[in-house]
Amino acid sequence: MATGRTHRPATRSRGIPEATVARLPLYLRALTALSERSVPTVSSEELATAAGVNSAKLRKDFSYLGSYGTRGVGYDVEYLVYQISRELGLTQDWPVVIVGIGNLGAALANYGGFASRGFRVAALIDADPAMAGKPVAGIPVQHTDELEKIISGNGVSIGVIATPAGAAQQVCDRLVAAGVTSILNFAPTVLSVPDGVDVRKVDLSIELQILAFHEQRKAGEEAAAEAAPPAVERGTGADGSAASGKGPEGDVPAVMPA
Numbered sequence: 001m002a003t004g005r006t007h008r009p010a011t012r013s014r015g016i017p018e019a020t021v022a023r024l025p026l027y028l029r030a031l032t033a034l035s036e037r038s039v040p041t042v043s044s045e046e047l048a049t050a051a052g053v054n055s056a057k058l059r060k061d062f063s064y065l066g067s068y069g070t071r072g073v074g075y076d077v078e079y080l081v082y083q084i085s086r087e088l089g090l091t092q093d094w095p096v097v098i099v100g101i102g103n104l105g106a107a108l109a110n111y112g113g114f115a116s117r118g119f120r121v122a123a124l125i126d127a128d129p130a131m132a133g134k135p136v137a138g139i140p141v142q143h144t145d146e147l148e149k150i151i152s153g154n155g156v157s158i159g160v161i162a163t164p165a166g167a168a169q170q171v172c173d174r175l176v177a178a179g180v181t182s183i184l185n186f187a188p189t190v191l192s193v194p195d196g197v198d199v200r201k202v203d204l205s206i207e208l209q210i211l212a213f214h215e216q217r218k219a220g221e222e223a224a225a226e227a228a229p230p231a232v233e234r235g236t237g238a239d240g241s242a243a244s245g246k247g248p249e250g251d252v253p254a255v256m257p258a
Helices: 018-036 044-051 055-065 077-088 103-109 144-154 165-178 204-227
Strands: 094-099 119-126 139-143 158-161 182-185 198-201
Touching: 018 044, 018 055, 018 077, 044 055, 055 077, 094 103, 094 144, 094 165, 103 119, 119 144, 139 144, 144 165, 158 165, 165 182
Parallel strands: 094 119, 094 158, 119 139, 158 182, 182 198
Antiparallel strands: none
């Protein structure tokens, strides 16, 4: 069975931009939904809408994959699913370890989407001795003392950190030293890693703060709109002077004094 350590995706060597790589999972999710509905083909416009991007960007992204579709027909859904899965390295088994089996780590362990997307949770690891041997999602939790042996024995190259912030860097250092080269970090801290190690950070509090910013801005815009004075329609006075905004003495102020 292939493992993460022996087979790595070739996106960088083929010159696919990182922004395109970041959108490939969006296309794959939309295509998988179409495949499950037995939809044979899809136009660039339909797929772009489902993925939340514009169609020109989608066509440019697919050109990096060598996939251009057929005019009047669109893209073959099943072929694109295979093509993007292969590009992302999802046509093989990727063993993953999750370190930190608190509420978040346990939720990740119970996530059913890993297996269907090419990932296998090889081990759950926690520093609490009381957690050792406790099954979570059918997998017994192992102590952090076993971390290096677990990584070596399972050929793990992807690690997930779901520990408190204070423990994350130490865990990261041990993962890297043991051979892990890709890390998904859920801890609310920035990790320092050597060249050649990729880190993706997921911080739910930051995402909520960004949403709070947008909500505050929208509320401010609504308040400003409500506070704005109503537009004054200019009529025509008896002498016709108001229509031009000038009186006999020149400019007429917008609001006359009482």
